Amino acid sequence: MKYSYIFYLLLFCTGIIAMVTGGPGCANIIPPGGGPVDSLPPVLLRAEPPDSSLQFKEKTITFTFDEYIELQNVQQNLLISPTPEINPAVESRLKTVIVKLKDTLDANTTYFIDFGNAIQDINERNVLKNFRYVFSTGNAFDSLEFTGRVVLAETGNIDTTLIVMLHKTGEDSAVINKKPRYVTKLDNKGNFHFRFLPPETYYVYALKDDNGTRKYFSGEQLFAFAPQPVQISDTTPPLTLYAFAGKKKDPPTAPGQRTTQENRLIYTTSLSSGIQDLLKDFTFTFSIPLRSFDSSKIRLSTDSTFTPVQNYTWQKDTAYQTLSLKVAWKENTAYNLIMEKDFAEDTLGKKLLKTDTISFRTRRLTDYGSLRIRFQNLDLTLNPVLQFVQNNQLVGSFVLSSAEFYQPLFLPGSYDLQILYDDNKNGRWDPGSFFGSRKQPEIVKRVSKPLSVKADWDNEADIITPSRNE
Known part of the structure; x- marks a missing residue:
């Protein structure tokens, strides 16, 4: 009995020594964990x-x-x-x-x-x-509320960084010189909600407030205004504001100022991987506006034989920075543009360094599908324009003259659709104007479901037209 006790005592001590010295077969000592990560906000x-x-x-x-x-x-x-x-x-x-x-x-x-x-x-x-x-600061709380939504007029999208403001005066200068009486932000759906308001009349605005001043400084700033003052009461209906911004102006180039180190005419073309869309013009876009252009020094031909093409014209934009080639394209055909070195000169005096050639090929007819869209509840008196959007870029625009839209050739792809209500019938979206005229922007409404167009296929869709006043 005595020897058994000594044996077990020695065995126990040996185990302890092995654990302390880190001998073979010993477990690592792991400190206790810190518990679950705190995921709760302060209370x-x-x-x-x-x-x-x-x-x-x-x-x-x-x-x-x-x-x-x-x-x-x-x-x-x-x-x-x-x-x-x-x-x-x-x-x-x-x-x-x-x-x-x-x-x-x-x-x-x-x-x-x-x-x-x-x-x-x-x-x-x-x-x-x-x-x-x-x-x-008084004996009771003001308890009225005022809600609404802000939509980007040009696209029908939202911008949750805008703020909404209530001013007590309707003078134009108030949005420049005075702080608003009340301010709130938009939620992730573009909605606003004022709380604890008194029963008073306010002029309602929304703007992009990047500098934190809550004031309207530039026509390039996103801005919206209610067409009429709003009387706050228990029955005040929700209000939709349509935000707009003027087009950003490119900074002028001073005479003699060079924007590139290259001493030649700089341009890009509308070609995509050397392929020309049958439905579009070929275009040059120049980095510097042109001073002169000689159409006799740029020639269009086909195939490797360089057969001259007849009946085409060039059209320049008002800024003299884009040239568009107007021609009836033949499908699956090789084309060449031969440009003499002095066919164009920009305002800095730069030309091509030598004669150059651009070679490209047009698409096949089978690269396209036909597209037919039937509209329900389309009000033609509102001058609707059907717009096609890809990656937030407008890629096609068609004035609607009936409740059915048809194109025998349409480029395949996935499109978002929207309807522009074109008040002045010029075929494009126009922003509003606040100072003096108080003119609201033209409104674009998004169609709820996207459209997929397949190549070499008769594509058809039925669309419920979004209401202008939704």
Whole structure:
């Protein structure tokens, strides 16, 4: 018995020594895990003064949370309505956020603070989304709401970075010189929602506010305005705003200024991998506007025999930066464009360095399919134009004169469809104009389902026309 005890004691000690010295067969000692990752946002423990306070007279608001927090892009996220003339100071300390009001508060007014996504915990960066705080300097809260949507007039799409503003004056200069009374952001569907409004009349605008001033500075800035002032009440209907922007202007090139180190005429063509679409013009696009163009010094021919082509013309755009070749293409045919070195000269005096040739081939007829679209509820009095879009680029536009659209040749692919309601009947979308004329933009409505066109196939589709007033 005594020897058995000594044997087991020695065996136990040997095992301990093996574990400590890391001998063969020993298990590694693994420290305990840290537990599940924190995925919850901070929780508000208390606010001083409390949320929904009446007769508010304080200058400082303190929010205390259940964990250490930090602020992220607070000035971009924070919205205070009514808009103060002087923005408050906002800072975080450990588990608290402190708001110091710098502006004088209006009497008998409901204030609404929306932190957006500014508050997050330090460790896992969990965002406390749409954290809000409300107080009133009077004995009651304004409780009216106003909702709506902002749509890009040219495409029917949305841009969730726009803001919506309520001004108390309808003067044109207000959007340039004055801060709005109320501001809100769009949600991910392009909708806006004002809360805690008084029963007053407002002028409604939306804009792209990249510089954070909440003012309209440039015609190239996305902008929208309601055609009439809006009276806020329990029965105020939702409002749709149509945002537009003018075309960006290219900066002028000073005389003698060179934009490229190459001392030759620079251009691109409309060819795709050396293939010419039967339905489109061949085009040159020049990096610098042209000073002169001599059509007698550029010749079109076919095949390897360079047989001259008859009955074609060149057309230039108003900027003298694009040349389009107008000709009836033959299918599956090799073409050559022979350009003498001085066929064109840009405004910097650059020409080709030598005679050059562009060779290409047209598509086969079997590369195309026919396309027939039948429209339901199409109102021809609204001057509808059918538009085809690929990768957010407009690739085709057709004025509709009946409830059926037919093209014997159409390039295969997947298309998004939209209807332009062409008020001035010029066949293209026109932006609005705010200052003075207060003209709304033309409206484009998207068709709900995309269209797939197959090659060498009779493609047909039935489309329910989207209403202009939806």
